[in-house]
Amino acid sequence: MSELSLAYIFHNHQLMVDDNLELPRVEQLADDLSFSCDEQVIARDLHVQEAIPEGYQLVPIRQLISQWSKPQFEKASRALQLLEWRRNHGFCSHCGHATEVHPTEYAMVCPACNYHQYPRVQPCVITVITRGEDEILLAKNASNSSNIYGLIAGFVEVGETLEEAVQRETLEEVGLNIKNIQYLASQPWPFPSNLMIAFRAEYESGDLVLQEQEISDAQFFKFDQLPEIPFSGSIAHAMIQHVIHNRAISE
Ligand SMILES: [Zn+2]
Numbered sequence: 287m288s289e290l291s292l293a294y295i296f297h298n299h300q301l302m303v304d305d306n307l308e309l310p311r312v313e314q315l316a317d318d319l320s321f322s323c324d325e326q327v328i329a330r331d332l333h334v335q336e337a338i339p340e341g342y343q344l345v346p347i348r349q350l351i352s353q354w355s356k357p358q359f360e361k362a363s364r365a366l367q368l369l370e371w372r373r374n375h376g377f378c379s380h381c382g383h384a385t386e387v388h389p390t391e392y393a394m395v396c397p398a399c400n401y402h403q404y405p406r407v408q409p410c411v412i413t414v415i416t417r418g419e420d421e422i423l424l425a426k427n428a429s430n431s432s433n434i435y436g437l438i439a440g441f442v443e444v445g446e447t448l449e450e451a452v453q454r455e456t457l458e459e460v461g462l463n464i465k466n467i468q469y470l471a472s473q474p475w476p477f478p479s480n481l482m483i484a485f486r487a488e489y490e491s492g493d494l495v496l497q498e499q500e501i502s503d504a505q506f507f508k509f510d511q512l513p514e515i516p517f518s519g520s521i522a523h524a525m526i527q528h529v530i531h532n533r534a535i536s537e
Contacts, residue, residue, distance in 0.1 A: 291311065291312060291327060291328045292309050292326065292327045293309060293310050293311065293328050293329075294309065294329040294366070294369075295310065295329075295330060295331070295332050296332065296366060298344075299347055300346050301345060301362065303342065307353060310339065310342060312328070314326070315330070319368055319369055319372055321368065327365065329365035329366070331369070332344075347366065348477075352518050352519040363475070364474070364476075367405065367407075367478070368405060370479065371405040371406075372394065375394040376394075378401050378403070381396060381398055381399045381401070383396050384397075385397075385403065392404060405479070406479065407479055407481040408441060408442075409441070409448070409480075410439060410480045410481065410482050410483065411440060411442060411452050411455060411482075412482050412483070412485070412521060412522060412525070413437060413438050413439070413455070413464070413486070414484070414485070414486045414526060414528070415437075415438065415456065415464055415488070415489055416486070416487075416488055417488070417506050420509045421508060422506065422526065423489070423506050423507075424436065425459065425460060425496075425501045425503065425504035426501065426502045426504070427502070428498065428499060433513065435507075436515070437516075437525060438459050440455035440458075448469075452467050452487060457492075459497045459501050460495065460496060460497070460501065461493065461494060461495030462490075463491045465489075466487060466488045467485050468485060468486050468487070470485060470525060470535055473521040484535065486525070486529060
């Protein structure tokens with residue numbers, strides 16, 4: 287039997303894969319983050335001066351999203367988030383002492399005060415808003431130089447329900463009131479550690495007034511006259527396809 291582990295080896299938001307986008311198998315090192323799936327899996331950063339083996343290359347993770355299957359991407363997303371969490375929790379946030387890896391749980395433990403730090407996900411709502419039978423609201427992000435029009439999204443604030451977050455973000459970003467808010471689906475999104483929670487809603491009232499630091503343009507587009515939309519594999523893409531073609535969001 288092979289002692290080799292399936293390896294997620296990251297470097298600057300890229301992942302090491304072969305020409306068929308398959309992961310390498312490597313010998314596990316003592317400080318590797320290992321987690322159990324259906325087989326032995328490790329995740330780590332590319333070591334300083336570690337050579338990329340023949341036949342392998344570093345591919346941007348965002349590119350893999352559209353080429354890998356959903357389960358494949360979700361496993362990589364988990365590896366990336368756990369690794370990032372471990373990297374960012376080397377010290378106790380309570381007393382500042384260096385932490386240790388818990389032997390059996392996903393926890394970084396402080397040997398001085400016993401405070402346990404667990405991985406956190408950040409809930410983020412994303413909403414597809416329709417008006418009438420054939421119009422969809424799409425917005426262009428001010429910080430993005432591309433011509434892609436996406437959906438209204440934002441982080442859930444402390445003390446807020448998901449539905450309140452959907453209403454607040456829509457009002458803040460485009461000045462609209464919405465109704466009939468319905469949950470659609472969710473997607474873990476490892477940039478850096480978000481859980482995207484998808485809703486659909488209908489336009490109720492108000493004129494488009496943009497929050498200019500965040501949104502450079504927003505319009506209601508006819509279903510058959512869409513601008514460039516987010517790439518396949520993103521939940522925004524699936525949500526837009528869902529309202530326009532009544533296509534299921536997750537397979
Ligand atoms: Zn501590």
